[in-house]
Amino acid sequence: MKSEQNEQALLKGLASNDSRAIETIYKDNFSMVQAFVLNNNGSYDDARDVFQEAMIALYEKAQSESFVLTCQIKTYVYSICRRLWLKKLQQLGRFSNQVDNLDETIPVEEDMEIHEKRNAEFAIMDRAMKSLGEPCKSLLEGYYLKKMGMQELAAEFGYTNADNAKNQKYKCLMRLKKLFFSQYNIGD
Secondary structure, three states, X not given: OHXXXXXXXXXXXXXXXXXXXXXXXXXHHXXXXXXXXXXXXXXXXXXXXXXXXXXXXXXXXXXXXXXXXXXXXXXXXXXXXXXHHHHHHHHHOOOOOOOOOHHHHOOHHHHHHHHHHHHHHHXXXXXXXXXXXXXXXXXXXXXXHOOXXXXXXXXXXXXXXXXXXXXHHHXXXXXXXXXXXXXXXXXX
């Protein structure tokens, strides 16, 4: 929530020509755009040009009362820069795919909805994991995050054999699934 407020403050600052907001947006985003352009047949100057165009577009949008940013500033800037750079590559004949209709090629709004939904699901999963309790939480983290085998888990958690550890992992996974979906359905 705090970062969302910070993003809104940056947009308001950009709209009112606040040099600190502009500088912050530049510092937070230019290196990402530069890396993209350099990795795709561009130069530092190309990256600066593309980034400048994106900043102008963001500035114009930020001044509009009706503009509502539904993603992070960096995602928005990146998508503009990507679109601009791919168009430029096509004009220079360095991009072989058809980029005539980039609105269909790079549907930013749909991507943002997908990312926002996925982030919400990750937050729900995080809450479910925290409310799962021990030893289930550690057992699932050991298996899925630390990539431990059943023998290792059996030894670490004191189960008599790998099959017992596997059964316990299954029970824990079912509890996690139940917790996740009980919270997921509330969020809908």
